[in-house]
Amino acid sequence: MALLKNLIPHNSALSLIDNSTSLRQALQIHAHLLTSGAFTHDPSSFNSFLSSLALSSSPPLLSYSHSLLFTSPPQPPSLITVNSLIRAHSSGPSPNLCFSLYRHLLSLSFSPNHYTFTFLLRAAASCGGLLGPAIHGALARFGCDTDRHVQSSLIHMYSSVGLVSHARVIFSDIIDPDLVTITSMLTALAESGDVDSAWEMFDEMPERDTVSWNAMIAGYVHLGRSKDGLDLFGDMLNQGAKVNESTMVSVLTACAHLGALDQGTWVHAYIQKNRLKLNVTLGTSLIDMYSKCGSIERAMKVFWSMKEKNVFTWNSAINGLATNGAAEECLKLFELMERQGVIPDGVTFVGLLQGCCVAGFVQKGREIFSLMKDRYRIEPLHEHYGCMIDLYGRAGKLDEAVQFIHSMPIEPNVSAWRTLLHSCKMYNNVELGEYAMKEITNIEVNNDGAHVLLSNIYADNRIWKGVSSVRERMKEKGLRKEPGCSVIEVHGVVHEFFVRDKSHPRYREIKLMLGEVDRRLRLAGYRANTKEVLFDIEEEDKEDVLSWHSEKLAIAFGLVVLEEGVEIRIVKNLRVCWDCHHWTKFVSKTFDRKIVKKLYRTSKEQNLPLSSIHQRTFNIDALKEIHDSLHSKAYFRKLLVNSLI
DNA sequence: ATAGGGTTAG
Numbered sequence: 001m002a003l004l005k006n007l008i009p010h011n012s013a014l015s016l017i018d019n020s021t022s023l024r025q026a027l028q029i030h031a032h033l034l035t036s037g038a039f040t041h042d043p044s045s046f047n048s049f050l051s052s053l054a055l056s057s058s059p060p061l062l063s064y065s066h067s068l069l070f071t072s073p074p075q076p077p078s079l080i081t082v083n084s085l086i087r088a089h090s091s092g093p094s095p096n097l098c099f100s101l102y103r104h105l106l107s108l109s110f111s112p113n114h115y116t117f118t119f120l121l122r123a124a125a126s127c128g129g130l131l132g133p134a135i136h137g138a139l140a141r142f143g144c145d146t147d148r149h150v151q152s153s154l155i156h157m158y159s160s161v162g163l164v165s166h167a168r169v170i171f172s173d174i175i176d177p178d179l180v181t182i183t184s185m186l187t188a189l190a191e192s193g194d195v196d197s198a199w200e201m202f203d204e205m206p207e208r209d210t211v212s213w214n215a216m217i218a219g220y221v222h223l224g225r226s227k228d229g230l231d232l233f234g235d236m237l238n239q240g241a242k243v244n245e246s247t248m249v250s251v252l253t254a255c256a257h258l259g260a261l262d263q264g265t266w267v268h269a270y271i272q273k274n275r276l277k278l279n280v281t282l283g284t285s286l287i288d289m290y291s292k293c294g295s296i297e298r299a300m301k302v303f304w305s306m307k308e309k310n311v312f313t314w315n316s317a318i319n320g321l322a323t324n325g326a327a328e329e330c331l332k333l334f335e336l337m338e339r340q341g342v343i344p345d346g347v348t349f350v351g352l353l354q355g356c357c358v359a360g361f362v363q364k365g366r367e368i369f370s371l372m373k374d375r376y377r378i379e380p381l382h383e384h385y386g387c388m389i390d391l392y393g394r395a396g397k398l399d400e401a402v403q404f405i406h407s408m409p410i411e412p413n414v415s416a417w418r419t420l421l422h423s424c425k426m427y428n429n430v431e432l433g434e435y436a437m438k439e440i441t442n443i444e445v446n447n448d449g450a451h452v453l454l455s456n457i458y459a460d461n462r463i464w465k466g467v468s469s470v471r472e473r474m475k476e477k478g479l480r481k482e483p484g485c486s487v488i489e490v491h492g493v494v495h496e497f498f499v500r501d502k503s504h505p506r507y508r509e510i511k512l513m514l515g516e517v518d519r520r521l522r523l524a525g526y527r528a529n530t531k532e533v534l535f536d537i538e539e540e541d542k543e544d545v546l547s548w549h550s551e552k553l554a555i556a557f558g559l560v561v562l563e564e565g566v567e568i569r570i571v572k573n574l575r576v577c578w579d580c581h582h583w584t585k586f587v588s589k590t591f592d593r594k595i596v597k598k599l600y601r602t603s604k605e606q607n608l609p610l611s612s613i614h615q616r617t618f619n620i621d622a623l624k625e626i627h628d629s630l631h632s633k634a635y636f637r638k639l640l641v642n643s644l645i
Numbered sequence: 646a647t648a649g650g651g652t653t654a655g
Contacts, residue, residue: 044646051646084647118648152649183650214651246652253653284653315654350655383655 013038014045017052023060026053043075050081054088062088066097069104076108083115090123098123099131112138114147121153125160132157148174152184159188179205183212190219210242218250226254227494230263243274245282252285259571261293262492280306284313291320294569294596315347322355330355331364346378353387357394365391382413389416393423398432414444421453425460433457448479449574486550486572490561497553504553506560513556517587526586529579549580555587555595567594 013029021029030049033039039046053065066085069077082105089097098120105112112120117139124132136145136154144150151174158167167188174181182205190198202208202216213236220229233251236243248271255264268286271278278286283306290299303309303317314337321330334352337344349372356365369388372378385408392401401420405412417439424433433454440450451474458466474480484499497504504510551570558568588595 048646055647078646080646087647115648122649147648149649154649156650178649180650185650187650209650211651216651218651244652249652279652281653286653288654310653312653317654319654345654347654354655381655387655 051084095123125157164192226257229254256289256292264289296324319351327355327359484550486554488554
C-alpha cells in the first residue's frame with residue numbers, strides 16, 4: 001500500500017478527475033490524498049483538489065467540492081479556489097449558489113476581483129433576476145468596472161435582463177471598445193429587437209471575427225429575418241471568414257424557417273466536407289431543418305446517427321414526426337425516450353399533443369395531457385391548453401372544446417379562443433363563433449386574423465349581413481388582413497410571393513402558367529370555390545381573385561422552373577384557404593407533382609414579411625450537384641456572384 | 646491555478 005501511495009503522486013491523482021469521474025471515485029481519490037499525507041505535505045494541494053472537483057463540470061463533484069469548503073479544511077481556501085467554485089456554479093444547474101459563495105468569500109475577508117465579478121455577472125444573467133444591478137454596484141466599489149472582461153459581462157447581463165439602455169451606458173463609457181465588447185453590444189441591440197442598429201455597429205467594426213459574424217447572423221435569424229441571415233452568411237464565406245459550428249446552427253435555423261431544403265442540404269454537406277463537429281446542438285438543428293422542410297426521413301436519419309442526444313434532440317424529432325403527420329411514430333419515439341430515461345419537458349408535450357391533434361387521437365391526447373400533469377408534474381402552459389382545444393375542435397367536439405376552455409385554471413388567452421373560432425370555421429358553427437369572437441375582443445380589440453375568420457364563417461353560411469358588419473368594424477378600426485405570403489425555394493434560392501404580387505421578374509411566365517393550370521384543371525373537373533373570397537373582393541379588380549393568392553403564384557412559379565418530377569415545397573404565413581387547398585390537390589394530381597405546404601409563423605415574425613428581398617436568381621443546376629462537387633466555399637461564392645446578375 | 650462576445654425545440 002505504501003508503495004502504491006508513492007506510485008501515485010497527488011498531482012496525478014488530481015489529473016484523474018474529469019467529468020466522467022463518479023462521486024465514488026472522487027471519494028476514493030480524496031481518501032488517497034488524505035492517507036498519503038498529500039495535504040499535510042503540500043497544503044496548497046487541498047485547494048487544487050477543490051478546484052479540480054469544481055472544474056470537472058460534473059454537478060455531484062461540484063456539490064462535493066462546495067461542501068468541503070465548509071468542513072474544516074487543512075488550509076483556508078484561496079480566492080482562486082472560491083472563484084473556481086463560483087465559476088463552476090455560474091454555468092451549472094444552480095447558478096444562484098454563486099451568491100451565497102460570494103457572501104462566504106466576504107466573510108473570509110477576501111476582496112473579490114475581476115474574475116469573481118465576471119462569474120457573478122454570468123450567474124446573474126442566467127438567473128434573469130434582479131441581482132445584476134446590485135453586483136454592478138459591488139464591483140464598482142471594488143474598482144473592477146474598468147476591466148474589459150467585467151464590462152462585456154455587464155453588457156451581457158443588462159441585455160439578458162432586458163435593460164438595453166443600461167447596456168448602452170456601459171458601452172458608451174468604454175473608451176476604446178475592442179472586438180469583444182463591440183460584439184457584446186451588437187448582440188444586446190439585436191436581442192432588444194433593434195437589429196438595424198446592430199447592423200450599423202457590425203458594419204462599422206474595424207475588424208470582425210467568427211463570433212461577431214455569428215452574432216449578427218443570429219440576430220437576423222432570431223428576429224425572423226432569415227433571408228437576411230442567409231445573405232450575411234454568404235458574405236461571410238465571401239470574405240473568407242472562418243465558419244464554425246455556431247454559424248451553422250444559425251444558418252440551419254434560417255433554412256428551417258424558410259423551408260429552404262436545398263440550402264439546408266448544402267449546409268449539411270458543407271459540415272461533412274469541412275469536418276465540422278456534429279455536436280448535439282448542431283445535430284439537433286439539422287433534425288429541425290430537415291423536418292421543417294418536410295424531409296422527415298432525413299431528419300430521422302440524422303437523429304438515429306447521433307450518439308449523444310439531449311432533450312432538445314428528442315423534442316425536435318418528436319415535433320418533426322408530429323408536424324409531418326407521423327403521429328404513431330411520434331408516440332413510439334416518446335416511449336423510447338421514456339425508456340431511455342430522458343426526462344421530457346413542456347416542449348415535448350407540445351409535440352405529442354400536436355401529433356395527437358393532427359391525427360385525431362382524442363383519447364390518446366387526453367392521456368398525454370394527464371401524463372404531463374400527474375406523472376411529470378409539468379404545469380400546462382397556454383400552448384398545451386391550445387393543443388387540447390385544437391384536439392377537441394378539429395375532431396368536431398366543439399362542446400368539449402368550450403367546456404375545456406371554461407375549466408382552465410389560467411385565464412384563456414386570445415389564441416385559445418382563436419383556436420376555438422377556427423374549429424367553428426371548420427364545422428360551420430356561427431353561434432359559437434360569435435361567442436369566441438366576443439371573448440377575443442374582450443382581450444384584444446384589434447385582432448385581424450379573428451375578424452377574417454369570423455367573416456369567413458358568415459360567408460360560409462351565407463350570412464351576408466354578418467360579413468359586411470365585420471368588414472365595417474375592421475374598417476373602423478383600421479384593421480387590415482395580414483398579407484398572405486408564400487415562399488418557394490428553387491435551386492437553392494428563396495423566392496417570395498405576396499398576395500397579388502406582380503413584382504417577380506418572371507411574372508409573365510407565371511401568369512401564363514396560371515392560365516394553363518386553369519385550363520387543365522377545368523378539364524379535370526375542378527371548380528373554383530369562391531366562398532372565402534369575399535374578404536378580398538372589395539379591393540380587387542375584375543380579375544380572378546382566387547388566382548391571386550400567394551401560394552398559387554408560388555406553385556405556378558414552381559411549375560415554370562422546376563424540372564418534372566421535382567417536388568414543390570411551399571412555406572406560407574397564413575392559413576391556406578379552402579379553395580387553394582382544393583386547387584393544390586388538383587394540380588398535384590393533374591401535373592403529377594408532389595406538393596408540400598407548410599405553415600410557418602412565429603410571434604416575432606407576425607408583422608414582418610418572410611424576407612425583404614426576393615427576385616434573386618442563382619443558377620444552380622440540380623440538387624445532386626450540391627452533393628457531388630460543390631462542397632466548397634467557392635461554390636457558395638459562385639452562387640453569390642450569380643445572384644448579382 | 647479560474648476571465649469577456651456567438652449556437653438548438655413550440
